[in-house]
Amino acid sequence: MTPAPVSDPGRDELGLVLTGLTLAGMIVAAASAYGDISAQVTAFGLTLVYIFGGLPSAARALHSLWFDLVLDIDLLMVVAAVAAAAVGATFEGAVLLTLFSLSGTLENQAMGKARRAVEALMALRPETALLRRDGTVAEVPVASLAAGDVVVIRPGSRMPVDGTILSGEGAINESTVTGESVPVVKGPGSSVFEATVNLDGVLDLRVDRSASESTVARMIQLVTQAQAAKAPSERFSSWFGQRYTAAVLAGSVIAFGVFLWLGWPQQDALYRAATLLVAASPCAIVISVPAAILSALSAAARGGVLFKGGAALETLGAVRSFAFDKTGTLTTGQAEVTGIVSLTGSEDTFLALIAGIEAQSEHHIASAIRRLIDRRGLTPASVTGVTAIPSEGIVGTDDIGPLWAGNRRLAARMGAALDDPGLLRLADGDQTVIYMGRGRQVLGAVAVADQTRASSHAGILALRKSGIRQIAMMTGDRRPVALRIGSALGLRDDEIHADLLPEDKVVLIADLAAGGKVAYVGDGVNDAAALARADVGIAMGAAGSDVALQAADVALLSENMERLAAAHLLAKRTGRIIRQNLVFAMGAMLVLVAGSLFFNLPLPLAVVGHEGGTVLVVLNGLRLLFDPIRSDRA
Ligand code: ADP
Ligand code: MG
Numbered sequence: 124m125t126p127a128p129v130s131d132p133g134r135d136e137l138g139l140v141l142t143g144l145t146l147a148g149m150i151v152a153a154a155s156a157y158g159d160i161s162a163q164v165t166a167f168g169l170t171l172v173y174i175f176g177g178l179p180s181a182a183r184a185l186h187s188l189w190f191d192l193v194l195d196i197d198l199l200m201v202v203a204a205v206a207a208a209a210v211g212a213t214f215e216g217a218v219l220l221t222l223f224s225l226s227g228t229l230e231n232q233a234m235g236k237a238r239r240a241v242e243a244l245m246a247l248r249p250e251t252a253l254l255r256r257d258g259t260v261a262e263v264p265v266a267s268l269a270a271g272d273v274v275v276i277r278p279g280s281r282m283p284v285d286g287t288i289l290s291g292e293g294a295i296n297e298s299t300v301t302g303e304s305v306p307v308v309k310g311p312g313s314s315v316f317e318a319t320v321n322l323d324g325v326l327d328l329r330v331d332r333s334a335s336e337s338t339v340a341r342m343i344q345l346v347t348q349a350q351a352a353k354a355p356s357e358r359f360s361s362w363f364g365q366r367y368t369a370a371v372l373a374g375s376v377i378a379f380g381v382f383l384w385l386g387w388p389q390q391d392a393l394y395r396a397a398t399l400l401v402a403a404s405p406c407a408i409v410i411s412v413p414a415a416i417l418s419a420l421s422a423a424a425r426g427g428v429l430f431k432g433g434a435a436l437e438t439l440g441a442v443r444s445f446a447f448d449k450t451g452t453l454t455t456g457q458a459e460v461t462g463i464v465s466l467t468g469s470e471d472t473f474l475a476l477i478a479g480i481e482a483q484s485e486h487h488i489a490s491a492i493r494r495l496i497d498r499r500g501l502t503p504a505s506v507t508g509v510t511a512i513p514s515e516g517i518v519g520t521d522d523i524g525p526l527w528a529g530n531r532r533l534a535a536r537m538g539a540a541l542d543d544p545g546l547l548r549l550a551d552g553d554q555t556v557i558y559m560g561r562g563r564q565v566l567g568a569v570a571v572a573d574q575t576r577a578s579s580h581a582g583i584l585a586l587r588k589s590g591i592r593q594i595a596m597m598t599g600d601r602r603p604v605a606l607r608i609g610s611a612l613g614l615r616d617d618e619i620h621a622d623l624l625p626e627d628k629v630v631l632i633a634d635l636a637a638g639g640k641v642a643y644v645g646d647g648v649n650d651a652a653a654l655a656r657a658d659v660g661i662a663m664g665a666a667g668s669d670v671a672l673q674a675a676d677v678a679l680l681s682e683n684m685e686r687l688a689a690a691h692l693l694a695k696r697t698g699r700i701i702r703q704n705l706v707f708a709m710g711a712m713l714v715l716v717a718g719s720l721f722f723n724l725p726l727p728l729a730v731v732g733h734e735g736g737t738v739l740v741v742l743n744g745l746r747l748l749f750d751p752i753r754s755d756r757a
Contacts, residue, residue, distance in 0.1 A: 142228040145176035149221040152214065169217050176220035177204055194369045199404045202372070206397035207726060210390050215726045219401060222734030226410065226741055247318040248339060252283035255327065265334045276326040282315050285337045286328040293324020312494055338664065338680070364409035375400040378720075394726060395719065402715035402729040407737040411704030414744030419697040426752035427681025428690040429664070435676035439659045440694035443639025444593030445586055446632055446653070449600060449608055450555075451487050451646040452663055453684075454573035458491040461554055462570035464545040471501055473567045477559045479504030480519045480528050484511055486647070488557055491571050513649035514599030514624050516557070528559040530601065532622070538563045553603040573608070580612050582684025589692050593635060594618055597628045599649055628653040644679070644687065646671055661687065689752035697747055704740040711736040 148171025155164040184198035200223045207216030253275040254263045260275055265283045268274065274283060278293070292310035297319040306322055309315060315328065317337040334340065375396045382392035416433040423430060430436045447453050465473035478496040481489035482503050496503060506526060509519035515536075516529015527537055531550075534541055539560045541550070546568055550556050554570040583594055596612070597620045598605050605621035620631055628643075629652050635641045636658070643650070643657035654660030654674040662671040664680030672678055679687055715732050718724035 138228045141175050141179055142224045145172050145221050145224045148172040148175065149217060152217060169213055172217040172220050173204070173208075176217070176224040177201060180220070180223065193365060194372060196364065196368055196404060196406050196409060199368055199371060199400060200406075202375075203397055203400040203404070206393060206400065210394040210397065212394065212397075212726050215730050218727065219730045219734060222730070222738065223406070226406065226734060226737040247281060248334070249281045249283040249318075253277070268330050269333055270330055272330040274328050274330060276321045276324075276328055278321060278323050278325060280321055282317050282319050282321065282328065284328070284330045284334055285317050285332045286315055286330050288313050288315060289327040289329050291324045291326035293326055294322040295324075296320040296322055312497070364405050367405045367408075371400060371403045371405070374403065395723075398719040398724055398726045398729045399716065401726065401733050402719040402724065403712060404733060405708075405712065406733065407708035407711065407740045408705065410737060411708050411740040411744060412701055414741045415697055415700045415704060415747055416744075418745050418747035419693055419750070422748055422750050423690050423693055423752055426686050426689065427664070427679070427683070428686055428752060429678040429680060431676050431678075435659055436694050436697060438640060439642060439677065439691055440696075440698035441640050442642045442659060442691065443591070444595070444635045444641050445591055446595040446597055446628075446635060446641060446643045446657070448628075448643075448645035448647065448650050448653075449596055449598035449605060450573055452644055452650075453575060453579045453596060453612060454487075454608060455576050456487045456490070456646075458487045458555075458571045458573040460491050460495045460569050461572045462549050462552070463567070464543075464549050464569075465567040466543060466545065467566050471499065473559070474499070474569075475501045476504045476506075476521070476526070476566070477528055477557070477569065479506040479521065480509060480517055480526055480559070482506065483509055484517055486511075486517075487573065488555065488571050489517075492557075492569065511648070513647070524561060526559065526561055528557055530555075530557065530599075534558045534560065534565065539565045541565065553607040555600050555604050573604075575608055575611050576682070576684060578684040578686075582686075582688045583612055583614070585685060585688035586691065589688065589695070591691075593638060595620060595631065595635065597623055597631055597653070599623050599625075625649045625652050629656045632656050642691075650674075686752055693747070693750055693752050696750065700743055700747060704743055707743075708736060708740055 148168045150168070152165050152168025152172065155161065155168060180197040181201045184195060184201055187193045187195050188198060200219060204216035204220050207213070207219065248265070250265055251262050252265050252268060253260050254268065255273045255275050268284055273289065274286070276282060276291075276293075282295075288309055288311050290311055292308065294306040294308050295315060296306045297316060314331065315321075315326075317334070317339045378399050379392050379396035382395055383389065387395075413433075416436060419436055420430055420433065423436070430439075450458075463470055463474065467473070474492070474496050478492050478501065481492050493503075504521055506519040506521045509517060511517045512529065512533065516527060516533040518525065518527045520526065527533060531541065537560060539558070539562070541547070541558065543565065546556075546558070546565065549568050549570050552570060554572045556568055556570050558568045559566045586594060594614065595618050596605065596609050596614055600621060602619075602621040605619050606616070609616075609619035620627075623631070628650070632641055632643055632653055633656065640658040642659040642661055643653045644661040644663070645654055646663035648670050650662075651670045651674040654662060654671055659677060660675035661677040661679055662675035663682055664672070664678040677690075711732060715724065715729055719729055
């Protein structure tokens, strides 16, 4: 019942061996007892059980009593088994120890699953990479790579870092990071993740992040946090378990006293007290919640949805409305420049300048512009002192003076008029328009079109199907774009909110929160406040900004909205299973306690009822493990 400490696989294996020996002893004892072999063989089997099933529990019980001053369930079980043996019910005591050892091992296996998923991921991180420098290629440790280095990736090898393909094309299996088993073909300009497998291409990769900051490194960190953050019901059951354990021990001692006082023979009184102890032990209650939550967390992680803890999982299951950011969340990060208006010089000088100011921005608009000038073979102008203004744009200075690039709102703030016919025509469409200017003078504008993610529509439909009534899209982009994307996704006009500043998103979420718990899904710096305000913040994993990932409770590494809907269903199912388990466990306990107090319930029945119930709730929780959240099941 005491979970093995994080990252101690040896202890898991020891547990398996001990349980195996206990089980073997039990089988020998049972077979010889029923097969009428010899009493010595039975005694041998029982001894095995008491040693391998009982001593470890006794050791754990004494450990927590001595060091943490905690009376835990191990202690109850050991006391019950000893009491049983004392009244001659050695066999029943052995059954109790065997089943207890079995349920503990089952639980540990479940807990270990989630942990091992991450450890497996760590093992997949390559240790060396082929660095291309000054025309030569050398093998270097991955830890020594810095952003900007170029590494060569051979077919069949794993990516040593998060990076961008400079040349070459290949099919890439990203299942380690996103859970998606179908390979994706990627070419120049595409980003790849550390630990994914390059199946067939020869690639030159530019290192985007050092190994310690890679997506996988962040995942590992997330999951480690997840193990520390307990869900409320988990906290409740361990809190309850501890107090209850003390109460049961005290109750059994008192019952023993009362039975004696009633004038029962000592043997009978002890037998009944032991039965009560077994019947009333809260094993099933304590174990039911973590078994379910850990199984669900691990199933979700395999599908590319990482929860920062059981609490986030529980809250997601109770969510009533979902709000989505548009750019980079419902739409792909791969926006394209679709129109250019240059009011002063040539188109190329204009593009070089706007690329210069956007050079360091993480916004999807900026990467669209960078990709365009890469294709045209232009060099970005040098712009310094660049500052982003979330949801508006960006400002900086070149050798002539201050520059800005951004939306209408920013232009208005700069006092720039947008009445040039070329600009008006560009703004007539339903694309995002970015203006650039110096003070009041507008230098030109580009139109950028983003496309809905393939999974967005299906994801939203699935959410509606699973009972989410309120779905909202919240964007800092202008209304025509918002309407185009929103209606393609089947959103009603009143569900589409455009021209928002980061703080407006927070206000809208507070409005939604009046109708129940709210989840917010976003990717950008401008989403951080909304992610933090929502009951569950969900960040787009790999392409999302670090700020968003930090503010969020859940990371959507697969970036697949159907997976998100499936994770929501999984969270709901988890809640249901926890409730089932708790009701069942409490009910079974009440029946057993009543039986032992008033109906002379025999000890063997109490043992089987109690431990059988514990095994049942663990198995019920473990069902979630086999509930992979795949898009085809959303
Ligand atoms: P969303 O909320 O849909 O993710 P944002 O709030 O990030 O959108 O952006 C809102 C608008 O702000 C964009 O449509 C764009 O007009 C402007 N903007 C934001 N960042 C930049 C940038 N780096 N360069 C130019 N314009 C920007
Ligand atoms: Mg965004």
